[in-house]
Amino acid sequence: MAEGAKEPVGVGTTDPEEDSPNMIVYRKIEDIVTRIQDENAGGVSIRTVKSFLSKIPSVVSGADIVQWLMKNLSVEDPAEAIHLGSLVAAHGYIFPISDHVLMLKDDGTLYRFQSPYFWPSNCWEPENTDYAIYLCKRTMQNKARLELADYEAENLARLQRAFARKWEFIFMQAEAQVKIDRKKDKAERKILDSQERAFWDVHRPVPGCVNTTEMDIRKCRRERNPHRVKKSVYGVPDDGQSQPSPVHISSQPTKKTTKEDVQKEINFLNSQLDRHCMKVSKVADSLMSYTEQFMEYDPFVSATEPSNPWISDDMSFWDLEASRDPSQQRVKKWGFSLEEALKDPAGRDQFLKFLESEFSSENLRFWLAVQDLKRRPLQDVSSRAQEIWQEFLAEGAPSPINLDSHSYERTSQNIKDPGRYSYEDAQEHIFKLMKSDSYARFLRSNIYQDLLLARKKQPADTEQGRRTSLEKFTRSVGKSLTGKRLTGLMQSS
Amino acid sequence: MRSPLTPEMATQEVQLNETLAHLKTESETLKTKLEEERAKLHDVELHQVAEKVEGLGQFVMKTRRTLKGHGNKVLCMDWCKDKRRIVSSSQEHAVTMPCTWVMACAYAPSGCAVACGGLDNKCSVYPLSLDKNENLAAKKKSVAMHTNYLSACSFTNSDMQILTSSGDGTCALWDVESGQLLQSFHGHAADVLCLDLAPSETGNTFVSGGCDKKANVWDMRSGQCIQSFETHESDINSVRYYPSGDAFASGSDDATCRLYDLRADREVAIYSKESIIFGVSSVDFSLSGRLLFGGYNDYTINVWDVLKGTRVSILFGHENRVSTLRVSPDGTAFCTGSWDHTLRIWA
Numbered sequence: 001m002a003e004g005a006k007e008p009v010g011v012g013t014t015d016p017e018e019d020s021p022n023m024i025v026y027r028k029i030e031d032i033v034t035r036i037q038d039e040n041a042g043g044v045s046i047r048t049v050k051s052f053l054s055k056i057p058s059v060v061s062g063a064d065i066v067q068w069l070m071k072n073l074s075v076e077d078p079a080e081a082i083h084l085g086s087l088v089a090a091h092g093y094i095f096p097i098s099d100h101v102l103m104l105k106d107d108g109t110l111y112r113f114q115s116p117y118f119w120p121s122n123c124w125e126p127e128n129t130d131y132a133i134y135l136c137k138r139t140m141q142n143k144a145r146l147e148l149a150d151y152e153a154e155n156l157a158r159l160q161r162a163f164a165r166k167w168e169f170i171f172m173q174a175e176a177q178v179k180i181d182r183k184k185d186k187a188e189r190k191i192l193d194s195q196e197r198a199f200w201d202v203h204r205p206v207p208g209c210v211n212t213t214e215m216d217i218r219k220c221r222r223e224r225n226p227h228r229v230k231k232s233v234y235g236v237p238d239d240g241q242s243q244p245s246p247v248h249i250s251s252q253p254t255k256k257t258t259k260e261d262v263q264k265e266i267n268f269l270n271s272q273l274d275r276h277c278m279k280v281s282k283v284a285d286s287l288m289s290y291t292e293q294f295m296e297y298d299p300f301v302s303a304t305e306p307s308n309p310w311i312s313d314d315m316s317f318w319d320l321e322a323s324r325d326p327s328q329q330r331v332k333k334w335g336f337s338l339e340e341a342l343k344d345p346a347g348r349d350q351f352l353k354f355l356e357s358e359f360s361s362e363n364l365r366f367w368l369a370v371q372d373l374k375r376r377p378l379q380d381v382s383s384r385a386q387e388i389w390q391e392f393l394a395e396g397a398p399s400p401i402n403l404d405s406h407s408y409e410r411t412s413q414n415i416k417d418p419g420r421y422s423y424e425d426a427q428e429h430i431f432k433l434m435k436s437d438s439y440a441r442f443l444r445s446n447i448y449q450d451l452l453l454a455r456k457k458q459p460a461d462t463e464q465g466r467r468t469s470l471e472k473f474t475r476s477v478g479k480s481l482t483g484k485r486l487t488g489l490m491q492s493s
Numbered sequence: 494m495r496s497p498l499t500p501e502m503a504t505q506e507v508q509l510n511e512t513l514a515h516l517k518t519e520s521e522t523l524k525t526k527l528e529e530e531r532a533k534l535h536d537v538e539l540h541q542v543a544e545k546v547e548g549l550g551q552f553v554m555k556t557r558r559t560l561k562g563h564g565n566k567v568l569c570m571d572w573c574k575d576k577r578r579i580v581s582s583s584q585e586h587a588v589t590m591p592c593t594w595v596m597a598c599a600y601a602p603s604g605c606a607v608a609c610g611g612l613d614n615k616c617s618v619y620p621l622s623l624d625k626n627e628n629l630a631a632k633k634k635s636v637a638m639h640t641n642y643l644s645a646c647s648f649t650n651s652d653m654q655i656l657t658s659s660g661d662g663t664c665a666l667w668d669v670e671s672g673q674l675l676q677s678f679h680g681h682a683a684d685v686l687c688l689d690l691a692p693s694e695t696g697n698t699f700v701s702g703g704c705d706k707k708a709n710v711w712d713m714r715s716g717q718c719i720q721s722f723e724t725h726e727s728d729i730n731s732v733r734y735y736p737s738g739d740a741f742a743s744g745s746d747d748a749t750c751r752l753y754d755l756r757a758d759r760e761v762a763i764y765s766k767e768s769i770i771f772g773v774s775s776v777d778f779s780l781s782g783r784l785l786f787g788g789y790n791d792y793t794i795n796v797w798d799v800l801k802g803t804r805v806s807i808l809f810g811h812e813n814r815v816s817t818l819r820v821s822p823d824g825t826a827f828c829t830g831s832w833d834h835t836l837r838i839w840a
Binding site: 019021024025028029032069073074075077079080081083084087210214217218219257258259262263265266268269270272273275277278279280281282283284285286287288290291292293294295297298299300301304308309310311317318321339342343371374375376377378379420421424427428431 | 519524530531539542546549552557576577594596653671694695714726747766768772779780782783799809823824826833838840
């Protein structure tokens with residue numbers, strides 16, 4: 001066992017990377033385990049348990065830990081407490097004394113707390129040489145409880161092959177460790193042995209168990225001392241052959257704040273001060289009413305009609321959505337806002353149909369054309385922008401739209417160097433126009449109302465109420481213009 | 494070896510330092526003033542106003558499908574607009590890419606292509622084909638080039654443009670066909686980890702989150718940062734707009750999710766619990782915005798009542814970190830990807 005097992009060994013005590021993501025979690029867990037062990041402050045009682053001929057020092061039951069977590073972290077569900085406790089164990093902060101699998105059980109299973117020396121926050125990344133020394137030393141000690149598990153025996157065999165040339169060195173180190181261990185008090189050794197084993201259970205987990213030392217590669221380079229010289233658990237000097245950690249190193253140097261940066265910040269802050277903001281009470285009302293309005297459409301909150309395909313395995317819900325023959329519920333949504341109407345392809349179609357019946361579709365067609373322009377590949381943008389100008393805005397355009405002189409001026413300037421956003425102002429103006437004028441008329445129109453109230457053109461069908469939506473649209477398939485597409489859909493599904 | 498300072502240079506340096514210090518003070522003063530101004534509008538808490546809203550009932554959400562096909566950690570996934578297909582990427586390969594850690598993937602709106610990238614610093618677009626024998630890798634098109642890992646990518650409303658974020662601290666908008674950079678977005682002081690496009694049909698904004706603990710809202714036309722939020726205590730791993738586009742949620746390594754309203758220009762809710770100590774990797778809203786789903790590094794999914802601020806449900810199932818979470822386009826389910834090599838569909 002390595003010397004100095006009492007204090008945490010860190011790589012430097014003042015650490016600028018204390019707030020790295022892994023550290024944040026470790027510190028929280030450490031806070032928890034420190035509190036659990038504090039018997040004076042409502043912690044669990046850590047005691048010695050008598051077992052057959054021997055005593056088991058410094059243990060606590062799983063049930064006690066679960067109880068403590070529930071009480072002190074406001075956890076109502078034991079399953080949640082067990083899950084959290086198992087994670088604390090999986091990260092190496094508590095461990096079962098008679099098992100390699102690091103999880104928490106809500107029963108009399110006995111657990112021990114890990115020594116701060118072995119805490120993951122010390123950034124251990126033990127080498128295989130250390131692991132080999134450990135397994136080797138285990139075989140030297142004649143104790144049933146220290147017998148190697150199958151996977152450990154396999155690991156040892158593998159390491160013996162890998163380190164064939166320096167096995168004599170490893171063997172000697174193992175012998176030295178055994179000597180050091182023998183000098184310790186019996187009870188203390190029991191505890192230290194178990195803590196050492198738990199340490200290796202974290203860094204060389206049982207096959208099938210999660211390796212909690214794995215890191216998100218995006219966060220690696222901010223760990224303490226990414227090029228760290230790895231310290232050995234058993235004080236073995238680094239022979240220069242240790243593998244560097246697979247750390248993703250940043251290719252850019254840390255930027256120093258320049259005058260320009262701060263000036264930019266100042267400009268930004270000034271623009272923010274000029275912004276007109278709403279009160280929280282007002283936005284809260286707005287968020288609430290939006291959510292309220294859409295809750296009937298939210299499959300997680302309101303049961304869908306027909307059933308959610310993921311739950312019932314019945315695809316009718318999707319077939320219905322795919323049809324251009326929309327349900328009343330769907331048509332209702334178009335009435336919420338012009339945005340909602342345009343979001344739905346069926347809504348867009350119906351609005352266009354209405355406008356065409358009034359011979360005033362140029363506004364919507366312009367809006368759609370500008371949307372399309374923004375989605376074009378770069379090389380098509382210029383020509384397409386020109387086409388839009390010719391169609392909607394030029395002198396004698398076939399579909400002239402009504403722009404205020406200001407927007408017209410701006411747009412004609414933009415079009416001299418045509419780009420994706422040349423028509424932004426114009427589009428915004430036209431959208432407002434449609435919203436205040438034709439959209440309102442659309443909602444009052446027969447085209448819309450017929451769909452909303454499901455007024456069918458066929459003779460009154462008194463049995464309609466009893467049929468399902470699917471049956472209704474199946475009936476209208478033959479009469480609908482999109483009938484051919486739908487039957488195709490029905491046949492293939 | 495620097496040449497010795499002449500008296501003039503020395504004075505200049507001192508002057509520059511003074512100006513810098515002067516500017517920093519000005520900046521600090523403005524920040525304080527802005528905080529004060531905003532605080533005046535903080536007249537009530539969202540959850541207080543939401544007390545009058547009817548509570549949600551008990552939820553029964555279960556894994557409806559488990560997808561096993563990846564040989565390693567699943568890092569990212571996206572839904573196709575047809576609501577049924579998904580693309581996912583993992584630590585080894587995605588669409589036979591010769592590099593590990595493919596951290597970002599996205600489905601094209603047409604459903605005919607996918608984009609992905611990661612440690613190769615690039616975002617590449619692959620056409621999709623039903624022909625299994627077709628060598629898709631050969632048809633790949635390299636679109637984006639960053640100087641560090643690609644953390645996220647998203648098609649804008651068309652197959653023709655891709656928005657990317659990167660470990661190099663920037664976001665960028667690219668023309669797919671030519672690979673040309675259309676706009677770049679500078680402002681984060683560290684890796685950008687996530688982005689989300691505003692849901693508006695006409696909108697030209699998006700939000701990004703980074704390791705500098707900031708969430709920034711950007712104007713795609715000008716490349717300018719138009720709003721910035723800094724209340725998280727650690728990396729922001731995920732950002733997602735509230736369905737109306739007036740607010741967005743974030744998930745962070747500080748184990749909290751937060752809601753920021755754009756009109757109030759401030760954080761309006763925080764979703765956290767004493768017992769939740771592991772970071773949030775991914776968040777998404779249900780269709781109405783009433784529920785917020787968060788995938789966590791403690792292998793669970795926590796479901797939050799957005800208005801009331803309470804946790805509605807905790808879902809167990811994954812056996813390692815949940816790395817990605819997305820609600821399907823029609824809101825009927827959400828999909829999670831995990832380091833346990835599987836994807837799960839929940840409903």
